[in-house]
Amino acid sequence: MMGITMTTPDMSILARDLAGDLDGSFAAYVRATADGIYSGSLRMLGDRTDAEDVMQETYARAYNALSGYSQERISTLQVRGWTWTIAANLCRNRLRSRSRKPTAPLGDFDVAASGRSTDEEALSEVGEALRAALLDLPFPQRAAVVMRHVLDLTYEEMAIALDRPVGTVKADVHRGLARLRRDYPEETAR
Amino acid sequence: MTDRLITDLEKLMTTASETAIHAAITATGIADGYVTRPSALGTLFVAYNSRGVSAVDLADSAEDFEQRFSHIHGRSTLPVERLPVQIDRHLDSAIETGKPGRLPLDFSDLTEFQAAVLRKTAEIPGGQVRPYGWVAREIGKPGAVRAVGSALARNPVPVVVPCHRVVRSDGHLGNYSLGDPDNKRILLEAEGLDMTEYESLSERGIRFTGSDTTDIFCHPTCHHARRTSVEHTVEFRSEQQARRAGFRPCKVCRPAEVAA
Known part of the structure; x- marks a missing residue:
């Protein structure tokens, strides 16, 4: 079994492998990037099932897209940023369709969802409060903060993922962090 | 001075479950997913892809099944937790009754x-x-x-x-x-x-049975043959023997060409 907790997968080697043999290397690409896609979607959506659905659909779309790309185009892809263009759109769409459903107000949905997430139970109250504060941010700021500080994406990767200039992405991170510092009760952290 | 907010955010990184990773890989079609089901013969391994159920097999271990699957199908199969709705809804009754019904099947590898x-x-x-x-x-x-x-x-x-x-x-x-x-x-x-x-029928060379009240002959296990009482049952060794006796083939089990 390949390691699923690779922390610094070499994305340029992945791109080269995908270009050379898409079917043969796709599983390795999923394993190398899935923790990030799942964690990011989970923090943006607040619900484990939604995050797994987004993850599944992200890779299905990625595979379809890559099948139509030339080898040259794949080998020069910024793999993480490119994968996040798909995932971020899916997260955004999911939040939109949720807010259109009057019977499932966003706030209640998230509270109930985070409560039943078994892999969350190990997280402290700190995590609980911070996760809630994140979900209160407007989506662009939430996505930017999550990508930069939870997933450790570079600003360059984020600019690709969010299809925004680097300056805009940086500003969203700063604004998001500022709002978290105001809303997230740090004094209760210890 | 370390920034508490930043270090707390870093702790929100988590890991995707192995079965969610498998579901993501199988959704692309490069590998099939599989589940196990109990049966009269032991644990059945049931593989599927977007076209339908692609394999049903008995194996001593998951590893045995996975190896045999990739040998036969030329792609791998990975254990998953959740089945697609259309398969989940019909799989258990298909196994129970030995009839696919509305269970989608993948015959794309077949002639x-x-x-x-x-x-x-x-x-x-x-x-x-x-x-x-x-x-x-x-x-x-x-x-x-x-x-x-x-x-x-x-x-x-x-x-x-x-x-x-x-x-x-x-x-x-x-x-x-x-x-x-x-x-x-x-x-x-x-x-x-x-x-x-x-x-006992096959040992005596009996291939068809008929009813002398209807003059119809059947495969011996046909529902209609089995409804016939013992005293009215006639046994035949061949289609010709039945025809010569004036019997016609059953339209349900069609033991021989049925005239239109």
């Missing part, structure tokens, strides 16, 4: 002939058997009896497509591809076929 054999086999009701030659004739290839046998020997979805209900024309059960050869008998008995009675 048109193999797929026709399996579709015809799927029509045989539980607890009944038909000869290989019957399947051949029904799909319009009366000469392809041996080819029917080899198509069934490579049935990728046994139990669900009940190849255990296809037997030799002399009444012997014949080969079975899923695990122990005796599994064919076990499945048929579990479906209510009286094997003692069935084998």
